[in-house]
Amino acid sequence: MRRDRRIRLLLAGVVLVALVLFAGALLAVADTVLSILQRLQDGPAALYYGFLALLAAGGALAAWLLWWLLAPVRRRLEQPAEQAGPPDEASLRERLEAERAAGGDVAAIERELAELSRRREGGRLYVAMFGDASAGKSSLVQALVPDATPERAVTAGTTRAVKHYQWRLSSGDVVELADVPGSGDEAALEAAALGEAMRAHLVIYVCEGDLSRSQHEDVLALAQVGKPLVLAVNKADWYAEEDLQRIVARLAERLGELDPAPAVVPVVAGGTERVLQPDGRGGETEVERPRAPRVELLREALQAELDRAPAALDALRDASVFRLAAARLEDAAALRRREQAAQVVSDYTKKAVIGALAAVSPGTDVLIQGYLGTALVKALCQIYGVPAREIDIQRFLDIAQGYVGRAVPLVLAIAGNVLKAFPGAGTVAGGLVHAVAYGIVFDAMGKGLARSLETTGELRPAAAARKVGDEFGEEIGKKARQLARLALEAQRESRD
Numbered sequence: 342m343r344r345d346r347r348i349r350l351l352l353a354g355v356v357l358v359a360l361v362l363f364a365g366a367l368l369a370v371a372d373t374v375l376s377i378l379q380r381l382q383d384g385p386a387a388l389y390y391g392f393l394a395l396l397a398a399g400g401a402l403a404a405w406l407l408w409w410l411l412a413p414v415r416r417r418l419e420q421p422a423e424q425a426g427p428p429d430e431a432s433l434r435e436r437l438e439a440e441r442a443a444g445g446d447v448a449a450i451e452r453e454l455a456e457l458s459r460r461r462e463g464g465r466l467y468v469a470m471f472g473d474a475s476a477g478k479s480s481l482v483q484a485l486v487p488d489a490t491p492e493r494a495v496t497a498g499t500t501r502a503v504k505h506y507q508w509r510l511s512s513g514d515v516v517e518l519a520d521v522p523g524s525g526d527e528a529a530l531e532a533a534a535l536g537e538a539m540r541a542h543l544v545i546y547v548c549e550g551d552l553s554r555s556q557h558e559d560v561l562a563l564a565q566v567g568k569p570l571v572l573a574v575n576k577a578d579w580y581a582e583e584d585l586q587r588i589v590a591r592l593a594e595r596l597g598e599l600d601p602a603p604a605v606v607p608v609v610a611g612g613t614e615r616v617l618q619p620d621g622r623g624g625e626t627e628v629e630r631p632r633a634p635r636v637e638l639l640r641e642a643l644q645a646e647l648d649r650a651p652a653a654l655d656a657l658r659d660a661s662v663f664r665l666a667a668a669r670l671e672d673a674a675a676l677r678r679r680e681q682a683a684q685v686v687s688d689y690t691k692k693a694v695i696g697a698l699a700a701v702s703p704g705t706d707v708l709i710q711g712y713l714g715t716a717l718v719k720a721l722c723q724i725y726g727v728p729a730r731e732i733d734i735q736r737f738l739d740i741a742q743g744y745v746g747r748a749v750p751l752v753l754a755i756a757g758n759v760l761k762a763f764p765g766a767g768t769v770a771g772g773l774v775h776a777v778a779y780g781i782v783f784d785a786m787g788k789g790l791a792r793s794l795e796t797t798g799e800l801r802p803a804a805a806a807r808k809v810g811d812e813f814g815e816e817i818g819k820k821a822r823q824l825a826r827l828a829l830e831a832q833r834e835s836r837d
């Protein structure tokens with residue numbers, strides 16, 4: 342306690358002395374500056390102003406240099422796919438072939454392109470409903486196509502699959518009108534609906550009033566890919582005429598910034614209503630009857646959209662199908678890389694275990710820093726199409742070694758414990774424990790690096806090594822049991 346106080350007194354003294362020295366230095370500097378300024382002022386004016394200008398230029402240069410040195414480095418971001426525009430058919434097919442050659446599953450993308458060819462040959466116009474569950478999409482299909490009898494119900498999620506109905510317009514054209522599942526609940530149904538919207542020449546977005554945030558996002562997403570849209574505000578019978586007009590005007594204003602701004606029309610798709618009817622005995626009875634649809638404004642808005650040049654509608658449709666196919670191709674490639682990476686990590690982990698069993702003197706750095714570690718990094722970089730410079734590989738292995746080193750005591754303890762529990766292990770020799778530990782280390786290295794390559798798309802040594810560190814926490818016991826089995830089998834085989 343007393344010592345603490347003495348130190349504090351000493352520090353206070355130092356601060357006082359520093360203050361006196363600082364004040365002295367400040368006065369001396371001020372004195373010098375003032376005297377220089379005075380002498381310059383007494384001299385020719387050109388010298389005085391020239392001196393000030395040089396001082397200002399020097400200050401500006403120093404400020405710029407400081408900014409240049411200290412400002413955070415901004416990476417050049419890759420162009421997002423949205424801004425890059427839709428891919429053209431030739432480049433898409435080229436990418437598809439490359440992905441097939443790399444071992445990816447491209448069947449879904451091929452089906453998509455085959456469907457596009459089929460629709461092109463058929464020469465029909467395609468219109469798709471889209472909107473939240475229970476918005477009244479199926480009811481609207483029935484209102485537009487009297488022979489259609491899609492299932493409709495109060496419960497959400499009634500429509501479970503995309504279905505087409507042939508709809509003859511007053512112009513005589515036949516349109517394929519698609520009823521689709523509602524958005525909101527099931528991801529697979531939502532994806533099916535979105536796929537059909539992308540394949541259509543035009544989308545009728547069905548809502549029940551003003552748009553919620555997620556509905557607004559859906560509309561914007563469709564508009565952003567250039568999809569011609571008409572907004573049908575269904576269940577107009579819920580609202581008084583004045584309120585309805587206000588809702589429609591507000592929606593038109595909210596979507597007015599889109600180019601082209603979609604038409605917004607109120608509709609009554611149907612449903613049922615309860616009305617009083619004479620019962621024939623002088624009284625009245627309540628009966629339920631189908632509500633008369635009101636879809637004229639929608640028909641007109643659709644006709645106006647569909648009257649555009651067919652080639653322009655086709656070009657927009659094709660572009661959005663190519664976008665859809667390109668996105669699926671990306672997904673297929675991501676899945677294929679993940680599977681290939683998992684296989685490579687598993688292969689190298691086995692090699693590490695077997696290599697460790699054969700090693701004379703165990704030491705984690707030998708394997709990690711050596712041939713196997715380098716080969717694992719190269720193999721993973723190749724899967725992710727990432728250039729692997731030797732210098733980055735070495736840096737990654739060096740930094741990862743730090744994380745591995747910290748985890749080694751824990752990994753060895755777990756390996757030892759797991760091996761003890763194996764009936765056939767007998768007395769657990771050090772070599773066997775080390776072999777399992779190496780396996781755990783390689784598994785973590787591979788998985789961590791693969792995750793980093795997947796998310797960043799490049800080999801960033803420090804970030805990737807950090808991910809390796811994270812892997813040690815996850816399911817390490819389970820992994821240890823698998824590797825213990827493997828190590829024991831390998832040991833038995835080598836003895837036989």
Ligand SMILES: Nc1nc2c(ncn2[C@@H]2O[C@H](COP(=O)(O)OP(=O)(O)OP(=O)(O)O)[C@@H](O)[C@H]2O)c(=O)[nH]1
Binds near residue numbers: 475492499575
């Ligand atoms: N009041 C009123 N109710 C309607 C109208 N149109 C549809 N409905 C009712 O809304 C409910 C849902 O109708 P559906 O046509 O099945 O809705 P959907 O969008 O196809 O629903 P999902 O297939 O589940 O996505 C039913 O109970 C209809 O009777 C309308 O114009 N006015």
Ligand SMILES: [Mg+2]
Binds near residue numbers: 480492499523
């Ligand atoms: Mg439906």
